[in-house]
Amino acid sequence: MNTMGDSFASALTELERSGDRLASLSGFFVELFPVTGAAVSTVGDVLGSETISATDDVAAHLDELQFDLGDGPCWEAVRTLAAVIEPDFRTRGVERWPAFAAAVEKDAVASMFAFPLSVGELKMGAVDLYASEPVTLSRQARAQAATMAEVIGRHVLRAALSDFAERDAQAGVYSRRTIHQATGIVLAQLDITPDDAVLMIQARAFSTGQRMMEVAQAIVDGTLRFTRTTGGIEAQS
Numbered sequence: 001m002n003t004m005g006d007s008f009a010s011a012l013t014e015l016e017r018s019g020d021r022l023a024s025l026s027g028f029f030v031e032l033f034p035v036t037g038a039a040v041s042t043v044g045d046v047l048g049s050e051t052i053s054a055t056d057d058v059a060a061h062l063d064e065l066q067f068d069l070g071d072g073p074c075w076e077a078v079r080t081l082a083a084v085i086e087p088d089f090r091t092r093g094v095e096r097w098p099a100f101a102a103a104v105e106k107d108a109v110a111s112m113f114a115f116p117l118s119v120g121e122l123k124m125g126a127v128d129l130y131a132s133e134p135v136t137l138s139r140q141a142r143a144q145a146a147t148m149a150e151v152i153g154r155h156v157l158r159a160a161l162s163d164f165a166e167r168d169a170q171a172g173v174y175s176r177r178t179i180h181q182a183t184g185i186v187l188a189q190l191d192i193t194p195d196d197a198v199l200m201i202q203a204r205a206f207s208t209g210q211r212m213m214e215v216a217q218a219i220v221d222g223t224l225r226f227t228r229t230t231g232g233i234e235a236q237s
Helices: 003-016 027-032 057-069 073-080 089-096 098-103 139-160 162-168 173-190 194-208 212-221
Strands: 037-042 050-054 084-086 111-119 122-131 225-229 232-236
Touching: 003 027, 003 139, 027 037, 027 139, 037 057, 037 139, 050 057, 057 073, 057 098, 057 122, 073 084, 073 111, 073 122, 084 089, 089 098, 089 111, 111 139, 111 194, 122 139, 122 194, 139 162, 139 194, 173 194, 173 212, 173 225, 194 212
Parallel strands: none
Antiparallel strands: 037 050, 037 122, 084 111, 111 122, 225 232
């Protein structure tokens, strides 16, 4: 019986349904993985640095320190768009993030992990996990946590783009047709759902300061296309 797999499938299904409950997102990681606490945050200039969800005061404090210092696992995850795994934080954390490690020296943090939040080329934030006793995450657990972070990234971006999307929706019927056409093209390029294809167009428009119509027209014209790479999804123009 694959209990871990069943638990992950159930958690992922519930996570997919939790887009309107952003404050609850961090709890899924504590329920599924051997960690003490978790936090979900936006990091950097795109959406600002803010803790969206935290399971406890320590998790929230770790986020706040990283925001203030510009140093730590969440910044590395955003910069590299890769999972950050540090099971021996008390020793190696000092070498990797000296300012951050010094600031949390008195906190009960033995292990830390971070998974980036991104949609396409838009880097938004990270999920931070910590454990008060040394732990590690298996390869399967890392893959599962990364998948969960992808879902959360879409939730966070949809919430951030709600006003942006409403303003852009004032375009006329012909603009809507172009966006629908572009959505189909992106769907075929990336093998994703229609909702995620629209989100990819919105993310590109948001990150470049364009209207959705402009991005959609470039996709339809063939001057902009999305491709999957080892680092994620890239826009090529």
